[in-house]
Amino acid sequence: MRRSRLRTLALTGTAVAMAAALAACGGGSSDSESKGKGVTITVEGWRPGDQKATIDYAKKQAAAFHKLHPSITIVPKEWQWNAQTFSAQLAGGTLPISFRVPFTDTKGLVERHQVADVDAEVRKLSYFGQLNPNVLAAATGADGKVYGLPSDVYANALHYNRELFTQAGLDPDKPPTTWDELRADAKAITDKTGVAGYGEMTKSNTGGWILSTLTYAMGGRMESEDGKTATLDNPASEQALQLLHDMRWTDGSISSNNSYDWASVHQAFASGKIAMFVSGSDVYNAMVTTDKIDPKIYGLAGIPVSDSADAGALGGGSVNVVSAKASKAEAAAAVQWADFFRVAKYSDQDAAVADAKATADSDQPVGTPTFSIFDEASYTTYQGWIKDYVNVPLDQMKPYTDAMFAVKLIAEPPAQTQGVYGAMDSVVQKVLTDKNADIPALLQAANDKAQQLLDQG
Template sequence: MRTTCIRHARRTATTTVTGVLALSLLAACGSGKSTGSERSSGKVKISVVSLKPGSEKAAVDTFNAQVKQFEQENPNIEVTPKEYEWKATTFAAQLAGNTLPTEFTVPFTDGKTLIERKQLANLSSEVKALPYAATFNPKVLSAGQATNGDIYGIPWAAYGIGLQYNRTLFTKAGLDPDKPPASWGEVRSDAKQIAARTGQAGYAQMTQSGTGGWMLTTLSYALGGRMEQADGNKVTATVNNPQTKQALQKLHDMRWDDNSMGSNFLYDWGGMNQAFAAGKVGMYMGGSDVYTSLVQQNKINPADYGLAVLPLDSSSTEAGILGGGSLAVVSAKASQAQKDAAVKWIDFYYMRKLTKQDAAVLDAKTLAQGKQPVGTPSLPIFDKATLDKSNEWIKSYVNVPLKQMTSFTSGVFSQNLVAEPAAQTQALYGALDPVVQAVLTDRNADIDSLLSKADSDVQTILDRG
């Protein structure tokens, strides 16, 4: 591994997903040599991300059981789990402060810039030695590749945004939980009915820590809009488009005319999940894989949960759902021995269950014994046939309420999947947070002026590079 001093750097798809980060930071040089602290009693020591802070004890115990399985298979490797949750507001500081584990995860949108700024280990030779290396969906793999094709990040999870909905609130409101809304007009009317009959927010929107821009982009995509346009190396902001204006007007009308969005307009990802699991939100947009976190962190009652495909504007051929995912990466400071060990862990923990039946069954059995979710909907890392095969292997262990997710699982593969904005993704999202907040907190907010300013702000960010 080559480690170079760098001076600059800074979000769970089947299309090319790239992105860059918005902050600057300093990263120190690493020697790339194995030290005494990396080995003890002949063992290579690595730290790996475990679960999000606040996960229930049963989830932690299950993860630790998987660590023991790995160490039994690899007696020369010692693994130390570390709690971790990627957040746009804290990641740069963690990276600069060298507090991240040897192996950690980042969103697809972060891969390119971390690679360009040499903050990740080059894993090309290690990944190419894996038996399934040639079968990755190339568009998905590209999120973790440099321009020359070298591999720095291994894609392990892909999602599409769906409409999360609370079946219990639907029932209390006199709505059929087996018939979730299929259009944004129905979302609005159902939200209004839920709010009027239950006193809870019929629909809620994330608005801070970059999630406001993320979800506004999602809604704009669903209506046929796009936030950027690339022409060679030139990227132009297109935030100020008719579909994004329409999206903001929908939120304005639900908030101010219908009073169906509750009273909290400062939700981030964790806060939204908490409120939803507590029965305070009828519907919100979120990744298809969020059920796992709702169980592990928020103890949601499975009977409450429903997942539907995101309604798309049927009049637009450009309408689609936003797709994203996660890369497993290794610190640029890792020694060669640690790189080898970390890729073995990534293979064991993330990848084998997708490609090998015995590994898939062991993973599902371990999770099920720990009462952890098995079978949460995802999108293909390789191809749909491989995903379908792995789902069949674990069928007898599936414990998530799939019958309550059929709208999504039966409909998502016929929807147009659209990658997140490719350039300055997190900065773009951050610039849109205050726009969404303004519309939800000021009845007289001027949407045209807000979008015009946001478009100019984003263009400045794009031009700065």
């Protein structure tokens, strides 16, 4: 990736242009602004471990927003969603006012009154009526009110190291499209390079998340559609676990290091320790800003799916929510910030171009494939708007982008999602650490645990 010179934190002409562009497409002023009352809010700015360029970019955009909304001061801070620490952060008052949570967690936070009702503010946005109803549903409570602004929609995909494919005698432009091919390619890479051909997440609920991804791709489901019945012990889950078992114990293509989560699997991949892994289609951005990946090695492909009519790619995204402790003025400001920083650029050409230029000038990735919160046509249009600033290796992502809208996108398990994922972490860990693991028994025990969670409502 071509890297441009970092700029200072001073408000640049690009940031001013972005502010002006977003003024034309975003929502109206909040009550606090119209009355001249100032408000200061903290917002999720960057992840722990992000590079200085990412931090600088968040601060620069906060300054651009303040230029547009002089009565609102944005204070970005380091933060990343963690279901296990969220409640303590909320109780301790250490949460930012504005932050993102996974689709799967939003409804639970709403039911527990841990996020603010921002229905009126979201509905003021000029593009509200154009949002994909399936995406908006993730931010909507049982009462029909909207509790946040969706963004960062993704489908899980296959990430692969093109250089290791080449070293193993494989064609980097033809990544695996079936699970048999993936297994064979992983073994070839391990045999010829000594590098683990595949890495699997196993902890902090990510083991269950990726096992669900494999299960979906093989035609199974983890819950009934109404979220009342656990179905973890289905044939597709057993098939997926048997595949992982055989890759680990027969082929030796899965490393003995089985303690990966979302962040550590990125680190392992970026440093060349694993050749393939499954995660969200957009994680190239994190590997650039946090893990300093060499763009030349990177490849992105669709996740292999079986011939089953029920097979597809697990998809999700984020909802920009507001702390339940926020005042009305702070909540209104937070929605305006989420609109400015995350969403408005996808519906307005001037905003898209200004954001892409500012992002590229701050050495951040531009053009990484994500699902549109609107529709395929909107995605294509947006990519056309920003093409002059794209700095990611899109040619190396064609195996994914050529088919991204053809694959069936399947929502995550609808009830007790993180708890259900957590119930499966230990199953994946056991299969990868015990050659004699009893897969059906492990799935039955996990299913019983998941059913107990679902019965709690």
